[in-house]
Amino acid sequence: MSAQTLLNSLFQYKASVDDELLDALNALEADAPSDAFRSALRVLNHAHLVDRIFVANLQGLGHTYAASWSSETPPLAQLSADIRDTDRWYIDYTSRISLQEMEEVVDFTFTDGGRGRMSREEMLAHVVTHGGYHRGEVGRLLPDIESTAMRDVFTGYLHRTDPARRQ
Template sequence: MLVRYKAWANGLTFESVMNLPEGAALRPRQTRFGNMVHTLNHVYVVDDIFRHHLQGTKHCYTARNTEHPPSLGDLWEAVQSMDRWYIDLVDSWSAEDLARVVHFEFVGGGEGAMTQEEIVLHLVNHATYHRGFVGDMLYQAAVTPPSNDLPVFLRDHCRKAR
């Protein structure tokens, strides 16, 4: 449910950002990553880093973001692919898989260890946190961000099936 929520909320956020006037998504703003696209790219990079950890492969990142973000359209395509990858992966897991510990090295140095379940929870929380930054930047652009909270997702997408 959580990875599906993340994909849904990403879709709402990207739709809002893509509907902005030309250049608004890249306009410099007072925020950690400088603009909306670079903030969304940071989320993608962290998702990709943990995808490599889950696969037991090395990634090529030396930071938790790239120096320059891709185009918004290219980033949205990559995020959709990443979200599908996580949904398919988590759908294949058993209870034992959720508890499996993954050992990795943090990008900034130091060793880490998390269960696969903890990794998924981290990625969902991390994306929510940074979508909040994008929501603030949307307000700065005179656009009301979409309601992409978990209770809205549960109401509109999960509770109907019950």
């Protein structure tokens, strides 16, 4: 398996578990949102902002984000749509990136103004692992979605999408 194939599979996995988590949050939103629910949305918004920052970095573009956290969190419906759009962008990007592009080192600016330098492959790995960390954090904030959060493992995704892998 090539790094490009693996990264594309990881971003398909990310999109799948993001969908499951967002659906679970939508179901919980019908109840009066708690402080934990609002905290969970804030965490997801942070993860999404980082995803968007790295979309710009991967393209060698500047961005307008002054921080990776926001004092204002969009409503869940808007955040869900934005996360799903960004997940699709990453799936498309990783489906067509070449080995030479993945190895290319890109200079960028962090939100604090500091300079950074990473390969595109490292940036993509960061986005995947960063998102997984924060999905787990949401699962800890909202025990009501624990059954969804517990399914957030790559092996589970592979077995759901390709049952022949499970013996």
